[in-house]
Amino acid sequence: MSSLTTATPTAPQERMHLLDIIRGFALLGILLMNIEYFQRPLVAMAYGLDTSQTGLDYATAWSVYTFVQGKFYTMFSLLFGMGFVLFLDRAREKVSSPRWLYFRRIFVLGLFGFVHIVYIWGGDILLTYAIAGLFLLLFVNTPARRLWKWGVAFIALTILLYWFGAWGIQMAMNSPAAPEMMADFDEQRAVMAEMIANAHQVYATGSFAEVVQFRLSEIALMYGGGGIIFFMPTILGTILIGASLARLNIFTKPIEHRQTIRKLLIFGLLFGLPSALFVGLFGIDIELMIPDYRGAQVFTLQAVANLGLCLAYMAILTVLYLSGKKWIQYLAPAGRMALTNYLTHSIVFTTLFYGYGIGLYGEYGRFGITLMALALYGFQLWLSTWWLQRFQYGPMEWVWRSATYLKLQPMRKAA
Known part of the structure; x- marks a missing residue:
């Protein structure tokens, strides 16, 4: 380990370009999934696809539910795991206490997540990553081929x-307690239905203070019961698989691992695509809050589809990158500014839809708001390129780095 005590961030020229491309693509998938829940309560996620939609709205919702939802937060989680390994490995070369530097980085990410989930939008993933990131310190010295096994084990535990x-x-x-249990289930469904109705009302017409107050109750319901028990191990497991991929240099040195990438593509499509289609055809009306055998089957296939298609998407991007397709290079700047762009999604659409903003909540169908999402993403691709031609980091990335290294980082590029 280096005896240096002054830490410095990764220079732009040292970045892994392919990972930025994948991260930029992941932003699109995250937005296509999240856009639904800027106009729909998060707790409604437990009921699967909104089957009240028709025409283009239903076709759009079904496509996202089948091929996007779950696949891209999985991709973000894999990328977070890769970033964990790359950051720690570089920190070991620069500082005498790399774990403390990593902890500061995670703590600042947690602050971003806390502010985001409480004051902007309840669907935040950053705070969850920060919490899972603390557990990653237990796996600092774990070999790559054990990391992915631990990851699969955590996901399997959830299932x-x-x-x-x-x-x-x-x-x-099948016991005498059945009538009482059914009554409890009916009561839970009634509470959930009332919360969903209240959520629509509050988000559509409420003040900022009312929205924040209601959001806290929604978050408590989602994570306070069994939600965190099922969600956190899956996230941690996926992050560990990403850490393994980084240690094996699969996506950081893709030229040396063409055969492995082809295997990931085949594996992803072979297992992920049929699983995703099954869920899209037979699991759209699932009620995941009250487990039953059908729900368990769908839950299992969702996990397979999420990881399988995610790896397939990443492998496809890698093949395109290695074959020299220039158009995918446009994704890289957005990926370098992933934190800024991710937070911007929430700020823009909560302002656009919520009652304390412009108040368009519920005014547009799924197809219409998806077009809005694509328009914002296209603008971010352009803006990210423009910004990084002038500055070294995105605004939030600059704050994150400066707080991590306890020193203001140079923002403008040298002339």
């Missing part, structure tokens, strides 16, 4: 817990 829950409920339904 197993859901199956145990379904089994337990099924056993209870």
